[in-house]
Amino acid sequence: MAHSPNKYADFEGLRERAVALRREGLSRRQIRDRLRVDNNDILNRLLEGEPPPEWTKRPNAKDDVRERARELRLQGWTYDQIQVELGCSKGSISLWVRDLPKPERREPSEQAKLAARKRWEHELAVRDAAREQTKAAALQEVGRMTERELFLLGVGLYWAEGAKDKSYSRREYVLFVNSDPDMIKVFIAWLELLEVERERLRFRVMIHENADVAAAEQYWASLVGTDTTSFGKTTLKKHNPKTVRKNVGDHYRGCLVIGVVQSADLYRRIEGWWNGIVLGSAPASSGKV
Secondary structure, eight states: OOOOGGGGSSHHHHHHHHHHHHHTTOOHHHHHHHHTOOOHHHHHHHTTTOOOOGGGOOOOTTHHHHHHHHHHHHTTOOHHHHHHHHOOOHHHHHHHHTTSOOOOOOOOOHHHHHHHHHHHHHHHHHHHHHHHHHHHHHHHHHOSOOHHHHHHHHHHHHHHHBOOOBTTBOOOSEEEEESOHHHHHHHHHHHHHTTOOGGGEEEEEEEETTSOHHHHHHHHHHHHTOOGGGSOOOEEEOOOTTSOOSSOSTTOOOEEEEEESSOHHHHHHHHHHHHHHHHHHSOTTTOOO
16 A cells, blocks of 8 residues: 655654664664555665664674685785685686785796606606607517518618609609608618619718718718718808708708619609509599509
8 A cells, every 4th residue: 555755754763663673683674664664765764874784684694704815915925816716706716806906926946846847757758658668569560570561661761761753854763852760761672672773873962061071971871881972072052141940960961862874764763663552552443543
């Protein structure tokens, strides 16, 4: 039922009654019903300055967490550390501690640095061990190669790394260039399998001019079992000062060039062997190369 505005004419008297009821421990709802005040704005004015009784206060489950977060922040903890410690969101933490000064960035102690370095060294050792284990297992999977396997491997190796004939530039001769010593060893073994006479092989080095040329020539000569006096003239690559090279240092030896004289027929057979590999590797059902 609606009430006349005259109901609130004696505001001060109504306020005295509301304050008395509040101090007796009544809630807002109880005071509203007792005094028949159905206007929230007026009820707020009647109770202004009077705290609610303790029994009407709802406990906030996050109060303790918030206070702990503030304590940790004052101790210099980061948001991430507080989140892990208390299990609350960074958004809540930010609201709780935004009025507090930011902690100073602290340098890790020497002990912490040493512990981190040891953990990283251990992790690297574990990775290296796993890497070497994988390589060793793969090595065992290959085993001793048959002559046919070496033959096919050599054909593929040459077709990937060797000089090839073009319709616009006839190059029917065998020429192989590589910087990997193991590739050179396999290629020499392949030539021996094909019964290419050693006297037909020609060697020379390609290397940057600012490298240790003499040491590189000696290295490659020892690898292929000959003397540097039998090598052709070394090809020196001009150094571009604007280029930052990574192939430098004691392990940089350039490339070894291996040529075979009177090798036009051998080159044609290599190309034919390669085409045979391509045809032989095509799925039987497709009928396509």
